[in-house]
Amino acid sequence: MSDVKVIAVAGKGGVGKTSLAAVMVKLLAENFPDKKILAIDADPAVGLSTALGIEVQTTIDDIRKEVVSTAEDGDTKSALELLGEARYRIFDALVEQDGFSFIAVGRPEAAGCYCKINSYLKEVIGILSQNFDYVVIDGEAGIEQINRRVMEKVTHLLLVTDSSKKGTQVIQTINEVAKELVMYEKVGAIANRLPSKEIINLLDTGEIPVLTGIPSDGALAEFDLKGENVFYLPDDAPIVVGAKEALTKIGILS
Ligand SMILES: Nc1ncnc2c1ncn2[C@@H]1O[C@H](COP(=O)(O)OP(=O)(O)OP(=O)(O)O)[C@@H](O)[C@H]1O
Ligand SMILES: [Mg+2]
Numbered sequence: 001m002s003d004v005k006v007i008a009v010a011g012k013g014g015v016g017k018t019s020l021a022a023v024m025v026k027l028l029a030e031n032f033p034d035k036k037i038l039a040i041d042a043d044p045a046v047g048l049s050t051a052l053g054i055e056v057q058t059t060i061d062d063i064r065k066e067v068v069s070t071a072e073d074g075d076t077k078s079a080l081e082l083l084g085e086a087r088y089r090i091f092d093a094l095v096e097q098d099g100f101s102f103i104a105v106g107r108p109e110a111a112g113c114y115c116k117i118n119s120y121l122k123e124v125i126g127i128l129s130q131n132f133d134y135v136v137i138d139g140e141a142g143i144e145q146i147n148r149r150v151m152e153k154v155t156h157l158l159l160v161t162d163s164s165k166k167g168t169q170v171i172q173t174i175n176e177v178a179k180e181l182v183m184y185e186k187v188g189a190i191a192n193r194l195p196s197k198e199i200i201n202l203l204d205t206g207e208i209p210v211l212t213g214i215p216s217d218g219a220l221a222e223f224d225l226k227g228e229n230v231f232y233l234p235d236d237a238p239i240v241v242g243a244k245e246a247l248t249k250i251g252i253l254s
Contacts, residue, residue, distance in 0.1 A: 005252060006125070006135045008151050011160035012170040013141035016192040016239070018043070019220065020160055021138035022051035022230040023243040028134050029099030031253055035133040037100040042121060042145065044107045048138040052102060053229030058093040059106025064120050090124055103128070122150045129153055134252075142170065146177050154178075156250050157187040159208060163199050172206045188250050190214065190242065211249040214242035 009021040025039045041048035041056075049056045067082045067089065095102040105121050129135055137154065139145050151157070157178055161167035171189055178184060188211040191200050200213035217238045233240050247253040 004129045004132055004135060005156060006129055006137065006154045007156040007158060007247075007252065008137040008139055008154040009158050009160060010139045010146065010151070010171075010174050011141070012162070012164075012167045015160045015162045015167055016190075016214075017141070017160050018047040018051050018138050019224075019230070019239060020158070020190060020192065020243055020246075021048055021136050023233065023240055024247060025052060025100055025136050026230050026233075027240070027244055027247060027253065028136065032134065033099060036131065038094075038128060038132040038135045039100055039102045040125065040128075040135060040137045041102070041104040042137050042150065043140045044105060044117065045140070046104065046107060049102065049104055050227065051230055052097070053231060054095055054097065054102050056095065056102075056104050056106075059104045060090070060093060060121060060124055061106030061108050061117050063089050063093055064117065084123075087127055090127060094128075101132070118145060118148045118150050121145075122148070122152065125150070125153055143174050143177055146174055146181060149181050151178070151182050154182050155185050156252060157182060157184045158190055158211075158246060158250070159187065159205075160190045160192055161203070161205070162193045163191065163195060163203060168204050168206075171208060175206070175208050186250050188246060190246050192239075192242070209249075212242045212245040214238050 009017045011017055028037050039048060067086050093103055105117060108117050145151055159171035159174055161171045175187060187208060189205045189208045191203055191210055191213040193216045194200060194213050195216055215238050220239055
C-alpha cells in the first residue's frame with residue numbers, strides 16, 4: 001500500500017477552488033522538493049493550467065478518444081478496459097514542470113459525455129496516484145464528481161466556500177455525500193474571499209472544521225487580469241498564507 005496523500009479541492013462555483021489548488025501545488029513543490037507531486041485539473045471547464053503557468057498539449061480526454069479509435073475491437077471493449085491496456089499513454093500526457101507534474105482531464109466536445117470522462121478520470125487518478133507522493137485535484141464545481149465517485153481515493157478533502165449561505169450549504173452537502181462515497185481521512189473548510197475578518201465566526205459550516213479564513217484580496221484580482229501564474233505571488237499574499245494554514249491544520253505541511 002502506498003501512502004500517497006490525495007488532496008481534493010471542492011465547493012460551489014467561483015469560490016476560489018482553482019486559485020487555492022494552484023497555490024497548494026506551489027507550496028508542496030517548495031516544501032517537498034524530493035517528493036513526487038502531481039496536479040490534476042479535473043474541471044472540464046479548465047483553469048488550473050493557467051493558474052500554474054502551463055500550456056496543455058494532451059488531455060485525458062484526448063487519450064480516451066485515441067484509445068477508443070485505435071483499438072481494433074473498440075466496439076466490444078469498454079473504454080475503461082482499453083485504458084487498462086494502455087496505461088503508459090496516460091504517462092505520456094503528463095506535463096513535467098519544475099517540482100511537479102501536471103495533467104488535465106480536458107473538455108469533451110460532445111455535450112453530455114461528461115459522465116464517460118468522469119469514470120475515466122477516476123481510473124486515471126487511481127493509476128497515477130500509485131506513482132506520486134502528493135496529488136492535488138482541482139475539482140469541478142458542485143457535487144457531481146463526488147456523486148460519481150471520481151474522488152473516491154481522496155485522502156484530504158478541502159471544501160472551499162465564500163461567505164454566502166449557498167457556499168456553506170454546498171460544502172455541507174458535499175461533505176454528507178463524501179462521507180459515504182469518499183474514503184477521506186480528513187476534511188476541512190476554507191472560507192475564502194471574506195469581506196471582513198469577523199464574518200468567519202458567523203459562517204455555518206456544520207460539522208466541518210474551518211481551517212482558515214482568507215480575506216478578499218484585490219491584488220489577486222489584478223493578478224488574474226494579467227493572467228499571471230501563482231508562482232509570482234508573494235509569500236505574504238493572503239491566499240498563500242491561507243493555503244499554508246489550511247495545509248498545516250489538515251496535517252500535510254508541518
Ligand atoms: N481571496 C480572494 N480575493 C479576491 N479574489 C479572489 C480570491 N480568491 C479567488 N479570487 C478570484 O475569484 C475568481 C474565481 O476564482 P477561481 O477561479 O479560483 O474559483 P473557482 O472556484 O475555481 O471557480 P470555478 O467554479 O469557475 O472553477 C478569480 O478571478 C480569482 O482570482
Ligand atoms: Mg476552477
